[in-house]
Amino acid sequence: MVRSEQIAIDGEMKGTKSGVKVMISKSIEKAAERLLIALIAVLVSSIAVAQLPELGNPVAISGQPTTARFFGGVTADGGASFLDTYSPDDVLDFLGEIRVEANHIGSIGDLYVVGIIGSEIVMQVEDGSFTVLE
Numbered sequence: 001m002v003r004s005e006q007i008a009i010d011g012e013m014k015g016t017k018s019g020v021k022v023m024i025s026k027s028i029e030k031a032a033e034r035l036l037i038a039l040i041a042v043l044v045s046s047i048a049v050a051q052l053p054e055l056g057n058p059v060a061i062s063g064q065p066t067t068a069r070f071f072g073g074v075t076a077d078g079g080a081s082f083l084d085t086y087s088p089d090d091v092l093d094f095l096g097e098i099r100v101e102a103n104h105i106g107s108i109g110d111l112y113v114v115g116i117i118g119s120e121i122v123m124q125v126e127d128g129s130f131t132v133l134e
Contacts, residue, residue: 052072
């Protein structure tokens, strides 16, 4: 014979013992969902992401001004800051964004990655390595 007893959860009668698992599971699921939402809110509010720096005044190859905008920076902390100088042991990420002129959207273009190391100007080549420009 199966006994059916009333069980109180949070001060309310929630049903018989056989129905308690379902009620507790739903309560735990809702609590877990609220906790996850709270954790996401904390993480999002605590992640500091610096604004990607805008790079100078762009000029077309023809020498004419352009409305295109270029943003870029080097970071060692996932984008929380962008600095100009790092130690040789730092692991770096290079981040960039190009906002092309409206009439160039969909066009094919070339992208060159160039940097300054000490007094040398270096450029990234097709295989991903860098070569010194002379």
